[in-house]
Amino acid sequence: MRRIVIVGSTGSIGTQALAVVEHSPDLEVVGLAAGSSWEPLVEQAARHGVTRIALADGDAAAQAAESWTAGDVLGGAEGLVELITGGDCDLVLNALVGSAGLGPTIATLGEGIDLALANKESLVVGGELVMALAAATGARIIPVDSEHSALHQLISSERPGAVDRIVLTASGGPFRGRTAAELRDVTREQALSHPTWEMGGKITIDSATLMNKGLELIEAHHLFGTGYDAIEVVVHPQSIIHAVVHLNDGASLAHMGYPDMRVPISYALHHPERVDVPLRALDLVELGALTFEAPDTDTFACLRLARDAARAGGTAPCVLNASNEIAVHAFLEGGLGFLDIARVIERALEELPARPVRHFSDLYEADAEARDLTRRLTEGVSA
Ligand SMILES: NC(=O)c1ccc[n+]([C@@H]2O[C@H](COP(=O)([O-])OP(=O)(O)OC[C@H]3O[C@@H](n4cnc5c(N)ncnc54)[C@H](OP(=O)(O)O)[C@@H]3O)[C@@H](O)[C@H]2O)c1
Structure with missing residues (x-):
């Protein structure tokens, strides 16, 4: 039996992970954590017989502790870390959104615990140090x-x-093929309606701007040690082929499947075993055709900005990520236009040039600076 902790269990990945766990005799959940939604978290704990939960928001933790007496409630960012380090688990699924995921990633790897990583921001922000920590433990x-x-x-x-x-x-x-002029007035609702994947709000906007692919480029570089020049991004609207590798003997291997996150979640939670996932087999005849095109990085500038920040290295990816989080939040709140997301990130990257990263504290400093600056830039744009 593999004992797992899920941080971010109330989100899109977290709830799908719990669905995978429910169908698996090999997995037991021993800890759950979220940001502030304490009621769904307590419900999840009761359903899965979990006796340790954590909420990053201190007030939400206090409310949970008052209404739920069947176990321990930990509070604050340090509560999430304690949930990971103070228990006895074999695997942590990090399904938090944003750079808030970095702390739990460090805590998990620092303890030598295996990590199923959905929180790509951990690697975007702290790739070198995070990978070095994993190698060390x-x-x-x-x-x-x-x-x-x-x-x-x-x-x-x-x-x-x-x-x-x-x-x-x-x-x-949702905006593939549109020109900049056609994107000027797109709404939050339009940006939130993704054609192939159902996901949390932040990643859905990142997919609409193509920042998501930029973050994934950096994630892939760190995970697989591949140079940026050897990582290509190709637009494939059907989302059936998820990745391709070109090998030195001329062979190219593709990984295919219907877009359903239960597949990679199940893979990560059971690795190296594979277990049954109740999905229909891929029907190639029904699919008929798969199409591919180059990304338009003039219109969707976030992908270009991410590649530039990746190549600059040091604190640049951290600044890119923090600035993006603030800009996306402002867009979702109605305080920033869709095209302004890339504009403010570009300004933030210009005003905060890359510095070397020696310690995690360098990253927390750069993250805070980029958030402050982007808030000011955002207010300037919307004023
Ligand atoms: N969704 C997908 O299909 C998908 C696919 C690939 C990769 N990913 C990646 O997986 C991660 C999670 O995405 P998602 O779509 O599942 O996000 P989501 O639906 O927005 O869920 C985010 C989770 O993180 C928690 N959270 C938010 N801010 C927090 C904070 N400051 N401290 C602690 N917890 C916090 C939320 O708790 P509350 O409920 O209390 O807010 C929730 O449990 C992201 O990094 C995303 O890029 C997602």
Whole structure:
């Protein structure tokens, strides 16, 4: 029996992970955590017989502790860390959104506990230090992002040097093919209606701007040690091929499947075993045709900004990520236009040039600075 802690269990990945656990005789949940939604968290704990939960929001933790007496409630960011380090678990699923996920990632790897990682922001922000920590403690990182799960499956059996290039596919989001003029007045609701995946709000907007693919580019670089020039992004609107690897002997391997996050979640939670997931087999005849196109990085500038920040290295990806989180939040609140998201991130990257990263504290500092600056830039744009 594998004992798992799920941080971010009330979100899109978290709830799908609990559905996977319910069908698996090999998994037991021993801890659950969320940001502030204490009622759903308490319900999940009761349903899964969990006796330790944590809420990042201190007030929400206090309310949960008052109404739920069947176990321990930990509070604050340090409560999430304690949930991971103070229990006895074999695997942590990090399904938090945003750079708030970095603390739980460090705590997990620092303890030598294996990590199923959905929170791509952990690697975007702290890639070098996070990978070094995993190497030092021997903890494994199994990606949950569908493209990276695909790559993990495609690359694991290859010898070093056999992989020439990797390809991440992107659906292109709801605005694929539109011009900048057509994007000027798009609404929050339009941006939130993703054509192929059902996900949390932040990643859905990231998919519409193509920032999601930029974050995934950085994630892939750290997970697989692939140079940025050898990572290609291709738009594939059907979201059936999740990733491709081109090998040195001319063979190219693709990973295929209907877009359903239960597949990579189940893979990460059971790895190296594979278990049944109740899904219909891929019907190639019904699919008929799969199409591919180059991303439009003039219109969808976030992908270009991410590639530039990745190449600059140091604190630049951390600034990119923090600035994006603030800009997306402002867009969702109605305080920023869709195209302004890329504009404010570009300004933040210009005003906060890359600095070297020696300690995690360098990242927390750069993150705070970028958030402050982007808030000011956002207010300037919306004023
Ligand atoms: N959704 C997908 O299909 C998908 C696919 C690939 C990768 N991912 C990645 O997986 C991660 C989670 O995405 P999601 O779509 O599941 O997000 P989501 O639906 O927004 O859920 C986010 C979870 O994180 C918690 N949370 C938010 N802010 C927090 C904070 N400051 N401290 C502690 N907990 C916090 C939320 O708790 P509350 O409920 O209390 O707010 C919730 O449990 C992201 O990194 C995303 O890029 C998602």
